[in-house]
Amino acid sequence: MLTLLNVSKRYGDFALQDISFEVAAGQTVALLGPSGSGKSTLLNLVAGLEPPDSGQILWNGTDVAGLPPHQRHFGLMFQDFALFPHRDVSGNVAFGLEMQDWPKAELAARVAEMLELVGLPDFARRPVDRLSGGEQQRVALARALAPRPRLLMLDEPFGALDRGLRERLLADLAAILEASGQTSLYVTHDQEEAFAIADRIVLLRAGRVAQIGAPEELYRQPASEFVARFLGLDNIFSATALQEDGRTFLDTPFGRYASPDQAARGAVRVLFRPDAVEWGHAAEATLKGVLRQRQFRGNTVWAEVEVQGQRMRFEFASRAPLPALGQPVELSFDPREALQILHEDGHQHQQV
Numbered sequence: 001m002l003t004l005l006n007v008s009k010r011y012g013d014f015a016l017q018d019i020s021f022e023v024a025a026g027q028t029v030a031l032l033g034p035s036g037s038g039k040s041t042l043l044n045l046v047a048g049l050e051p052p053d054s055g056q057i058l059w060n061g062t063d064v065a066g067l068p069p070h071q072r073h074f075g076l077m078f079q080d081f082a083l084f085p086h087r088d089v090s091g092n093v094a095f096g097l098e099m100q101d102w103p104k105a106e107l108a109a110r111v112a113e114m115l116e117l118v119g120l121p122d123f124a125r126r127p128v129d130r131l132s133g134g135e136q137q138r139v140a141l142a143r144a145l146a147p148r149p150r151l152l153m154l155d156e157p158f159g160a161l162d163r164g165l166r167e168r169l170l171a172d173l174a175a176i177l178e179a180s181g182q183t184s185l186y187v188t189h190d191q192e193e194a195f196a197i198a199d200r201i202v203l204l205r206a207g208r209v210a211q212i213g214a215p216e217e218l219y220r221q222p223a224s225e226f227v228a229r230f231l232g233l234d235n236i237f238s239a240t241a242l243q244e245d246g247r248t249f250l251d252t253p254f255g256r257y258a259s260p261d262q263a264a265r266g267a268v269r270v271l272f273r274p275d276a277v278e279w280g281h282a283a284e285a286t287l288k289g290v291l292r293q294r295q296f297r298g299n300t301v302w303a304e305v306e307v308q309g310q311r312m313r314f315e316f317a318s319r320a321p322l323p324a325l326g327q328p329v330e331l332s333f334d335p336r337e338a339l340q341i342l343h344e345d346g347h348q349h350q351q352v
Contacts, residue, residue, distance in 0.1 A: 007055030033204035075149030276338035
């Protein structure tokens with residue numbers, strides 16, 4: 001198990017500050033965040049490519065922060081694959097095993113096992129320059145897994161691939177990591193990738209932890225306005241939480257609704273979840289506006305509705321009939337499901 005305790009590192013004006021989290025055995029944890037949030041810097045610290053200024057990097061309770069990279073027995077897979085052009089597929093997968101002086105018979109068996117695992121059992125003698133991008137990615141993964149690293153680190157591994165191929169490989173990668181029981185740390189700026197691959201997510205902002213949790217937890221309960229907006233949840237507005245007859249209500253720009261948080265008081269910021277409404281008057285609360293835009297997105301349709309001068313985006317099943325643009329619409333929702341009070345932007349208290 002990998003454990004980071006209060007790890008900090010400064011580069012000029014940028015600093016990673018007091019980073020703490022765990023990667024349990026067999027688990028994949030994604031380091032997620034915008035460009036410049038510190039994801040790759042943190043990965044370099046774990047890999048041993050840079051030393052931390054303070055804090056501990058523990059493997060099963062033993063501090064490895066002072067060990068050089070080759071003594072940590074961690075594997076690293078890069079975005080550009082970094083395959084050796086003068087070696088065929090088998091030679092690339094065998095490289096790390098050769099560095100560890102594996103016996104020839106065991107090496108050959110392990111290479112065959114890895115190629116079977118990544119779906120390339122018949123590619124052993126193929127030159128790597130004759131492979132597609134997706135095939136090269138699989139070879140790079142097989143090479144990284146072959147020496148049985150204690151921790152596999154993946155740095156934006158699908159950043160150079162087109163969206164369709166990336167989605168297919170993500171599903172395959174998740175299955176491969178699960179089948180191999182590999183403990184992994186996955187760096188990405190793409191929340192969809194993180195949701196698809198990770199058991200838990202560490203969301204970073206400007207060198208600090210913004211939130212840690214399972215993908216469903218981050219999406220359903222974002223800790224702050226920054227987290228919500230980063231995840232594409234932009235229906236955020238100001239409201240006032242007030243008590244009336246022993247209950248708490250939210251006074252919003254478009255009506256008064258029961259508060260999902262009965263302890264809230266005063267000025268608050270509220271998220272209106274885009275997937276928590278229905279057409280028509282089918283629930284206890286309603287929202288009236290004008291349909292301004294719609295986008296077909298495959299299984300869903302995004303509808304932009306103007307309510308009291310504010311535009312909000314909602315999501316519906318693509319089979320749902322939509323009115324014409326410019327037409328008035330009425331949406332219904334349960335305030336306890338659709339509304340969420342957000343905390344001030346800051347940094348989550350970290351629990352390892």
